[in-house]
Amino acid sequence: MQTCTGERDMLLAPTLLNSKQLAQVERKPAERKAAREYIRFEAVDYNSKGLSKTVPGRHKYSKVFLFHGASALGSSHEAMVVPEEVKAAGCQNTELIPDWSTEQVLPWACRPEQGILVKRVYCEQAKVSLPRTICRRLIENLKNEHGLEMFAGGELEFVLAKPGKYPKTWEPYFDGPEIFTTLQNSKAMDFCYELEDNMEQVGVDIRTMNAEYGAGQLELTFTPKFGIEAADMTATFRTGTKEIAQQQGLRASFMAKPFGVSGVGSGGHFNFSLWKRGGPNSNDGRTAVSEAASSCYSAFHDPQDPEGLSSVARSFLAGILAHSPALEAICSPTIPCYSRHGNWAPVIANWGHEDRSACVRVKSSPAGAPGECYMELRMPSASANPYLVMAAVIAAGQDGLKSGLQLPQAKQTQDEGAKLLPKSLPEALAALEADDYIRSSLGEEFVRWYCATKRAEMQLVEEWLSETPGTESDISSVWQRMYMEFI
Numbered sequence: 344m345q346t347c348t349g350e351r352d353m354l355l356a357p358t359l360l361n362s363k364q365l366a367q368v369e370r371k372p373a374e375r376k377a378a379r380e381y382i383r384f385e386a387v388d389y390n391s392k393g394l395s396k397t398v399p400g401r402h403k404y405s406k407v408f409l410f411h412g413a414s415a416l417g418s419s420h421e422a423m424v425v426p427e428e429v430k431a432a433g434c435q436n437t438e439l440i441p442d443w444s445t446e447q448v449l450p451w452a453c454r455p456e457q458g459i460l461v462k463r464v465y466c467e468q469a470k471v472s473l474p475r476t477i478c479r480r481l482i483e484n485l486k487n488e489h490g491l492e493m494f495a496g497g498e499l500e501f502v503l504a505k506p507g508k509y510p511k512t513w514e515p516y517f518d519g520p521e522i523f524t525t526l527q528n529s530k531a532m533d534f535c536y537e538l539e540d541n542m543e544q545v546g547v548d549i550r551t552m553n554a555e556y557g558a559g560q561l562e563l564t565f566t567p568k569f570g571i572e573a574a575d576m577t578a579t580f581r582t583g584t585k586e587i588a589q590q591q592g593l594r595a596s597f598m599a600k601p602f603g604v605s606g607v608g609s610g611g612h613f614n615f616s617l618w619k620r621g622g623p624n625s626n627d628g629r630t631a632v633s634e635a636a637s638s639c640y641s642a643f644h645d646p647q648d649p650e651g652l653s654s655v656a657r658s659f660l661a662g663i664l665a666h667s668p669a670l671e672a673i674c675s676p677t678i679p680c681y682s683r684h685g686n687w688a689p690v691i692a693n694w695g696h697e698d699r700s701a702c703v704r705v706k707s708s709p710a711g712a713p714g715e716c717y718m719e720l721r722m723p724s725a726s727a728n729p730y731l732v733m734a735a736v737i738a739a740g741q742d743g744l745k746s747g748l749q750l751p752q753a754k755q756t757q758d759e760g761a762k763l764l765p766k767s768l769p770e771a772l773a774a775l776e777a778d779d780y781i782r783s784s785l786g787e788e789f790v791r792w793y794c795a796t797k798r799a800e801m802q803l804v805e806e807w808l809s810e811t812p813g814t815e816s817d818i819s820s821v822w823q824r825m826y827m828e829f830i
Contacts, residue, residue, distance in 0.1 A: 382446070383463040384409075384439050385582075386473055389793055390418040390676070391597070391728045392829050393582040395463075396439075407466075408436035414473055415792045418677065419825050422803045424796045439466040445575055451541045451587050465575060472789040474730035475574070481737040481784065482570045489744060491617045491642055491655070494717075495733060496567030499577065500609035500725050501584065502559045502601045503531055504594045504827075513594055513827070515559030515602060527554040531561060538563075538587055547580050556607045567614065567636075577729035597725040598826040600679035604818045608683040609725035613732050616717040617642040617655060641713035650696070651707035651716060657750040660694060660703060660718060662743020663736060664751065664762070667692035667702060667722070669778035671764050672771035673735045674722040676797065677830065678804060679822050681767050689721055692762040693755045701754065702764070722764070726830050731785075738784035772797055800825060 380400030384407045385393045394413050398405070412429035425434065445465040452461035467476045485491050503516040516534075521527035535552045542549055548566035555562045568576055581597060588595035599608040618639040645653040652660075663670070675681060684690050687699065695701035704719040723732050742748070755761040765771035772794045776782065782790045804825055811817035 378458045378460045380460045380462065383449075383452075383461065384441060384466050385463050386413070386439060386466045386468055387475060387578050387728070387730065388414040388416065389474060389728060389731070389796055390830055391578065391581055391726070392418070393578070397461075407439045407441075409439050409468060411435050411437045411468075411471060412792075414468075414471060415796045417796055417800055418830050419800075419803075419828075422796075422800045422825070424792075424799045426792050426795065437469040437471060439468055441466045447545050447579075449583070450544045451583060451590065463579075465578075472786045472792075474728050474734070475571070477785055477789060478574055478730035478734040479571050481734045481741075485737050485741060488741070490619055492569050492620070492639070493573070493615055493733065493737060494567050494569050494618050494636055494639075495573035495613065495615040496565045497577065497614045497729075498562055498564045498610070498612045499580065499597070500555050500557075500560055500562045500611070501595050501597045502557065502609060503534060503561060503588065504559055504596065504601065506592065513601075513823070515557075516593065517554070517559055519558035519560065520556045520607075521554060522556045523553055528552070530554070531559075534588070534591070534593070535561065535563075538584060541583060541587060542580060545579055545583070547576050547583075555609075557609070558602060560607075560609060567616075569618075569636075574729040574733050581729075594828065596827045596830060598679055598822070598830040599675075599677060599724040599726050600682045600819075601823060601827050602819060604679070604815050604822070605682050607686045608679065608688070610683065610688060610721070611723040611725040611727050611729075611732075613720040613723050613729075613736065614717055615720070615733075615736065617659065636714055641716055643718075644707065644711075644713040644716035646709045648709060650705075651709040651711060652705070652750075655744065656707075656716075656718075658743040658746075658748050659740035660705070660743065661748035661750040662740045662746070663703060663720070664692045664694065665748060666735075666739035666742065666778055666781050668762055668765055668771070668774035669781040670735045670739060671722060672768070672775035672794075672797075673731045674720070674727050675724050675765075675768070675771060676728070677724070677726045677826055678768055678801060679826065680724040680726055683724055684764070684766065687721075688724070690764055690766075691755075691757050692764060693751070693753075694718075695754045698754065705753075726826070734785060735781065738781055741784075742780055768797060768801060 382398050382403055383395040384398055385395040388394055396407055412425050415424045415426055417423055441464045446462055449461050449463050467473050504513040505516050507514040517530040539549045549563050550566055551564045553562055584595045619642050620639055643653055643656040644651055689702040692702045694703040694705055696705050698704055704721055707716040757763055765774050804821055807821045
């Protein structure tokens with residue numbers, strides 16, 4: 344497992360590329376030497392890790408292969424799972440299938456002083472249900488069956504860490520809990536400026552940046568996008584953020600709880616709405632969101648409804664609440680995720696207007712702009728895979744549409760019928776396996792591989808803990824070992 348970047352590596356870290364430098368590499372390579380192009384053929388695994396092979400540009404259209412079971416290798420490859428059918432087939436490779444519409448120059452990965460240009464193309468994999476494949480299939484199904492398109496963005500928190508006092512240790516970049524405080528924000532703002540500049544160049548439109556409640560914790564929000572581009576955007580942001588931090592001798596981690604074992608953790612709230620093409624235009628032309636949704640109209644908003652919600656919105660939300668116990672296995676995919684429960688993360692499946700304690704926070708008003716009507720699923724931790732979260736939300740919401748499910752009253756309590764969310768990863772995995780509809784929608788093979796991967800991670804965590812006295816410090820150290828670097 345890779346450990347703390349040493350001082351020598353920090354000194355040799357490649358220079359990040361700003362817009363001017365990128366232009367020099369792309370447009371004026373002869374001023375240095377002929378630019379060499381490299382392409383990362385990248386697939387995203389269950390844990391949101393980018394798995395890639397780097398290919399010289401001259402081999403761009405050659406076939407590239409990846410181990411057939413790579414998506415199930417675990418958050419740390421110390422917890423390696425090889426599915427039985429992969430073993431039976433001799434652990435073969437299968438072809439990566441690039442989606443060339445996602446080909447982008449990655450400015451932070453380029454090396455201007457060496458004339459090196461680095462691109463990335465997102466891939467799916469033959470005969471494998473990768474998260475992106477599952478998500479794309481359900482997006483297409485939503486459009487084909489209901490004429491609906493998902494418009495999604497979100498708020499993603501992560502912790503920025505710096506090398507600790509002792510070798511191979513890390514500590515928060517700043518102490519908490521001064522959320523929003525300008526002086527606290529400014530402690531990591533140079534990193535945020537660099538990050539925002541790089542992300543803008545790859546189409547990730549960061550809207551706000553601020554310190555959050557936890558030590559070293561930052562939150563960034565994004566302008567939404569339609570369909571698979573929304574999940575691609577989040578995947579790009581995650582890997583890019585971690586890579587830029589690594590280049591600076593820092594560590595950015597999206598694990599729910601990098602330091603300690605209780606209290607506020609990092610969330611990955613999923614903001615979404617449904618739209619239809621054509622018809623009355625919901626674009627008021629004043630915001631980035633309304634511009635992104637031009638030529639569409641909101642399928643969520645109804646000015647005649649007392650709460651501003653259409654029948655589509657109500658049934659879709661009812662489906663999410665009905666299947667929320669199974670969705671928790673996707674939204675909270677690691678052991679530390681469950682430390683968030685009750686700390687600004689929901690414990691029961693309910694909804695409420697502008698209610699941060701609810702499972703789904705609804706923002707709507709009959710007199711409001713249609714483009715401002717959306718829902719915020721507050722279940723996901725920052726560790727959750729964006730493709731799987733979107734896929735699971737679509738699957739659950741579609742069941743609500745097909746079955747005509749009725750939306751429960753707002754702020755429903757457990758005594759009034761709201762479902763209790765799983766309190767641990769083993770409970771959540773059992774709920775996923777027990778939900779026939781969600782299991783079938785996501786795919787039987789995927790659910791089997793996913794649950795096996797998660798259980799292997801849990802088993803290894805228990806093994807590591809058994810070698811310690813089991814103090815909170817020991818637990819935190821084991822969690823860091825399993826999740827911190829690559830999640």
